[in-house]
Every structure is written in structure tokens, then in C-alpha cells.
Amino acid sequence: MTTPGFDELIHAPTRLSLVAFLAATGWADFAVLRDSVGLSDSALSKQLATLADAGYIEIRKAFAGKRPRTSARLTDGGRTAFDRHVLALQEIVAGTPGRWPQPAGHPGSRSAASGGEPAPGVSP
Amino acid sequence: MNDQIEPADAARALSEIGRRREQVIRRTAIPRWYWWAIAVLEIAFAADADYSRRGALFWAGNALLAAGMLAVNGLLLSRQSRGPALSPDLVAPDSGPRLLAGSVALWPAVAGVTLGTNLGLEAARVPYPATIATAVGMAVLVAGGQVLMRYRLHLLAPRPGGRG
Numbered sequence: 680m681t682t683p684g685f686d687e688l689i690h691a692p693t694r695l696s697l698v699a700f701l702a703a704t705g706w707a708d709f710a711v712l713r714d715s716v717g718l719s720d721s722a723l724s725k726q727l728a729t730l731a732d733a734g735y736i737e738i739r740k741a742f743a744g745k746r747p748r749t750s751a752r753l754t755d756g757g758r759t760a761f762d763r764h765v766l767a768l769q770e771i772v773a774g775t776p777g778r779w780p781q782p783a784g785h786p787g788s789r790s791a792a793s794g795g796e797p798a799p800g801v802s803p
Numbered sequence: 804m805n806d807q808i809e810p811a812d813a814a815r816a817l818s819e820i821g822r823r824r825e826q827v828i829r830r831t832a833i834p835r836w837y838w839w840a841i842a843v844l845e846i847a848f849a850a851d852a853d854y855s856r857r858g859a860l861f862w863a864g865n866a867l868l869a870a871g872m873l874a875v876n877g878l879l880l881s882r883q884s885r886g887p888a889l890s891p892d893l894v895a896p897d898s899g900p901r902l903l904a905g906s907v908a909l910w911p912a913v914a915g916v917t918l919g920t921n922l923g924l925e926a927a928r929v930p931y932p933a934t935i936a937t938a939v940g941m942a943v944l945v946a947g948g949q950v951l952m953r954y955r956l957h958l959l960a961p962r963p964g965g966r967g
């Protein structure tokens with residue numbers, strides 16, 4: 680059973696949009712992500728790198744003919760963190776936030792999140 | 804940290820999550836233009852059959868219909884392959900069979916309405932029965948297609964957090 684767990688890394692607005700989009704799909708093309716979430720190439724690259732460093736997403740680089748094609752998808756860990764974050768948000772909205780366990784070295788801790796805040800002007 | 808999150812902020816985040824999920828569901832749906840394109844092709848073909856009977860024009864219409872169907876379906880497949888794929892986690896166990904049943908039921912319903920109307924019009928000796936019957940059947944297809952896509956959105960959108 681999934682337990683609630685607020686995740687600072689996911690909660691940043693741009694990353695929340697990205698992770699929510701990826702949670703609803705499988706592999707998503709870089710261009711699809713960029714256009715869907717409304718980010719510049721560089722802002723998307725930065726956010727994807729942050730999420731990949733946390734182990735939340737997997738990035739695949741392939742070639743379609745001679746053109747490089749980058750795709751991303753949520754890892755099992757990323758999906759679990761997202762599900763826990765959703766439950767935590769629901770509890771906050773319901774007014775019953777609990778004290779959720781944070782595993783040691785959890786990527787959503789304050790120190791991890793502080794290094795990956797969205798660049799100014801890229802939040803949706 | 805979570806103590807500092809206001810319920811309004813959490814509600815906004817949940818709303819954004821729902822919006823993104825709906826975005827994916829809409830992007831993976833069969834687009835409205837597809838239903839209209841199929842309808843226009845079928846009506847044109849029926850009109851061709853009514854006017855030309857079995858002449859050369861009829862067979863030319865047949866070939867055009869086949870080419871048009873290939874183009875429309877190819878365009879749809881190309882669009883779907885370039886876009887995101889819906890995560891299986893989003894589909895609740897009972898949603899899949901219900902969606903499949905809806906999709907499967909649409910085509911016999913369209914065929915039934917078209918054939919029934921055609922037979923009735925022929926019996927009443929109304930001119931151009933195939934064209935009129937196909938137009939009625941295609942109206943069912945276009946309306947049914949929209950209803951089916953809305954039903955799909957209704958089934959898939961409310962699931963919070965995908966699985967779990």
C-alpha cells in the first residue's frame with residue numbers, strides 16, 4: 680500500500696507538471712514534453728537532469744534516421760514518489776496531514792530540492 | 804516542509820496534476836477530424852454509388868475511397884506514434900473492457916442505422932437512398948465517436964496518482 684509522502688523535489692511547479700505528465704504516459708519524446716509543458720529546450724534539459732539525478736526518471740537517447748531523439752519516462756521509484764506525493768497533497772487538502780516517514784538520503788529532502796529549483800521564468 | 808504547504812497550494816498542485824493527466828488523455832484520443840473525415844469519405848462514396856450505379860465512375864469512387872481511408876488512417880497512426888502513449892497504470896481494470904465494449908458497439912450501431920435507413924428508403928422509393936442512409940449513419944458515427952471519447956476521458960481522468 681502506498682503511504683503519503685510530501686516530496687519537495689517533485690512539488691516545484693515545473694517539475695510537478697513534468698512528473699504529472701510522465702505519470703500519465705510511458706516514454707515521452709523530448710519535443711512532446713517541451714511543447715506540452717511549455718518549456719524551452721534548455722529549461723527542460725535542466726529539469727530532466729534534476730529528476731534523472733534523483734532517480735525519478737530514465738532518459739533514453741536514440742536516433743531516428745540521422746536525427747537524435749531523446750525520450751524520458753518515470754522510473755518505478757519516481758512513480759512511487761509521485762503517488763506518495765499525490766496522497767500527501769490530498770491529505771493536506773483534507774486537512775489531515777500526517778507525519779510521513781522520509782527515508783534517509785531521500786532525493787526529495789530539502790537539500791536535494793534546493794539544487795534543482797526551476798530557473799526563473801520557466802515555471803508554467 | 805509540508806507543514807508550510809497551504810491547503811490552497813496543495814489543491815492547486817492536485818489541479819495541475821489532473822490537468823496534465825487530462826492533457827495526455829486528450830492527446831491520445833481519436834481526434835474529432837478523424838470521425839468527420841471518415842464520414843465525408845463514406846458519404847461521397849455512397850453518393851457516387853447512387854449516381855453512377857456500376858459504371859466506371861463507381862469503380863473510380865471505390866479506388867478514391869480506399870485511397871482516402873488509407874490516407875486518413877495513416878495520418879492518425881502517424882500522429883499517434885509521434886505523440887505520448889497512455890500509461891497502462893492510468894487504466895483501471897474495469898475501464899478497459901468498458902471502453903472496448905463502447906468502441907466495438909459503435910460500428911454495428913452505425914452499420915445497423917445505415918442499413919435500416921437504406922432499406923426503409925428503398926421500400927418507400929425515395930431517390931438516392933444510399934446517400935441519405937449513409938449521411939444518417941455517419942451522423943451516428945460522428946456523434947458516437949465524440950461520446951465515446953468523452954466517455955474515455957470520464958473513465959480515465961478521475962484516477963488520482965495513476966496506480967495505488
